[in-house]
Amino acid sequence: MSSLPLTRRFDLRPLAARDLPSVIEIDAALGGRPRRAYFERRLAAAARDPARHLQLGVEAGGRLAGYMLGRTLEGEFGRTEPEVRLEAFGVAATAQRQGLGQALAAAFEDQALKRGLHGIRTTARWREHALLGFLDRAGYGLERAHVLDRPAKPDFDPEARDTYEVALLQESDLAGVARIDRRHTGRDRRGFLCSMVREALADSAVRVSLAARADGDIAGYVMARVDYGDYGRSEPVAVIDTVGVDPLRLHQGVGKALLSQLFMNLAGLGVERVETVVESGKLDLMGLFCSAGFAPSERLSFVKKL
Secondary structure, three states: OOOOOEOOOOEEEEOOHHHHHHHHHHHHHHHOOOOHHHHHHHHHHHHHOHHHEEEEEEEEOOEEEEEEEEEEEOOHHHOOOOEEEEEEEEEOHHHOOOOHHHHHHHHHHHHHHHOOOOEEEEEEEOOOHHHHHHHHHOOOEEOOEEEEEEEOOOOOOHHHHHOOEEEEOOHHHHHHHHHHHHHHHOOOOHHHHHHHHHHHHHOOOEOOOEEEEEOOEEEEEEEEEEOOOHHHOOOOEEEEEEEEEOHHHOOOOHHHHHHHHHHHHHHHOOOOEEEEEEEOOOHHHHHHHHHOOOEEOOEEEEEEEO
16 A cells, blocks of 8 residues: 655554554553454454555654554445445544544545445444544444344254254365355355455454355355454454355254354353344344344444445
């Protein structure tokens, strides 16, 4: 990415590996605890696959004073157009109320537009008043989507786990994942799916994505991650990015088997909650998640269309 414009008071530029200590320091001061492992993974993921990540920093007085970290979306949460998810954002307390946050947000939008992305999405707890105020001033609005969550307890339909062979997703499962996606979308998105599968395997604190098999073929999959830090969260939370079931096996319990096994695995890892986002009108997905015990979260989903 080319260098970003220099202002009279601060410099906007891409984040680099050398910024890790400063990012951790700013975040810890704002959140009350360091999240070194989380930011190490995010910066490392951007280095591996820069096209899927948008990470900017702002310098003031020769020091990093703020950052924004985002990851592109294409098929997650049922999306059909490329967007970017704003996952982490912070401005040092000593540099606030000087316009750095607004300048950083504007540069983030500009870079997203240059990449052909159609919007920026993020979530925030309804009690995070300062963050909600910033999103309001930056032009974000409530998304027509539902943030759902439930405890990560192995109490959902344990018999469903015996219906299919459910195991950790492997890179060798890509052909089956692409086949299911093509049957749903009518498009061949193997390149995007390859990146997504590889990220699910490498870019999470622990591997939790699963595939269900029947008669030797992939019958469905769930891509999820446990990052211990997205959106400023300090508690261990798993996020389900996408669930795919072969259209030829709909209403045969594939989705239930995947979620039942996922909950059991997460509980064994000490993960406390599992979360996802469902767009309004996705009644099939909403039905699956509600049947699995998901309910409205305290988090709200926001979007800014570009």
